[in-house]
Amino acid sequence: MSDNKQAAPAVSNEWPLWEVFVRSKAGLDHKHCGSLHAADAKMAIQLARDVYTRRQEGTSIWVVPSNQIIASDPGEKGMYFDPMEDKVYRHPTFYQLPASLDHM
């Protein structure tokens, strides 16, 4: 995790922060689109509608308290994701088949 973030004020009367995920149309997945402050979940949904879907960008909204998101450590990005780089045999293109049935 980041080690150079400024400390938040000890006592905060700020409304909690929520992450907003919007499904743009039926059949697609919810996608993260931003965050906002709201006193509770119901208000977070209402505000998300006003802030992130003013032009019919969504058909469904999820909100999640930001402090509930657990993220991988960016400092360990290499250790975490690089090992997959040399596993070309996990991709269909690795296998050469006769041209006549290459659509398999």
Place this chain on the structure above:
Amino acid sequence: MYTQAMSVGPQDVAAKVKTAEEAQREEAFEARIAAGDFIEAKDWMPEHYRKTLVRQISQHAHSEIVGMLPEGNWITRAPTLKRKAILLAKVQDEAGHGLYLYAAAETLGTSRDQMVDALHSGKAKYSSIFNYPTLSWADMGVIGWLVDGAAIMNQVPLCRCSYAPYARAMIRVCREESFHQRQGYEALLVMMQQGTAEQKAMVQDSVNRWWWPALMMFGPADKDSPNSEQSMRWGIKRISNDDLRQKFVDATIPQAEILGVTVPDADLKWNEAREHYDFGAIDWAEFWRVVGGDGPCNRERLGARVKAWDDGAWVREAALSHARKQATKVQAA
């Protein structure tokens, strides 16, 4: 809307003495930027990069929020229901843009309260353009055309800013903002093509008042822009103030001709050799006076923001108490 103030602010103090490890991290960071990589919120970044971004993004957010005031002034007096609905939608967009940007700044470890406090105490700047009054309905059209036009020109390069949360916010802002400029121009077109002589004169008067402040939105000349060079190197800023200003003038003059208005600049002339318009000198004394707090509406704008914040305090507190009470009830059950 947008802030010219991005490059206006105290020169940041030079970095303190670095340890070998810090120097190494900084070198790796610079290499990432040079390679065109995006920086995410939790990635390591030099303190100066973080501070520069907090200042720029929060000033940008403040500008969106304060920018609602000059236009809000005309919502109740819009000439038709159609124009009122358009203006409401535009002002609501500005609020949304402010929120996207505050959220982007918060990823850098500053709180919303800290930013709001910096605005209200006068410590943080917002775009000076909003310290000019909106005297006629034509100002609503001219703000859309010139002020949002200048904003878009400034903001498009920011969609490629090296700090990814800012770039993502800007992509959303730019996508929404092109309607702002078009609705303004169209409102002016109606007045210029179907209006009375008095209405046409009102449009020309408005252009006369907004032209120079709009050119100032691009910030001080490159030679007087102390933070620009570092921001360019870090990929926070992509095009210089003067280059953007020239681009704006070149794009806008043909639009003025179609509209049938002139800009108040006797030195404006197409330069065949440069293939750009030459234009007159900007009154930088006025610019610095308005940045410094002495524009026509500085006190009024800030006063309106502080009043709105103070008057809303009981709502924020009540909503929070209610939420806490509900949470306690759920826990107890």
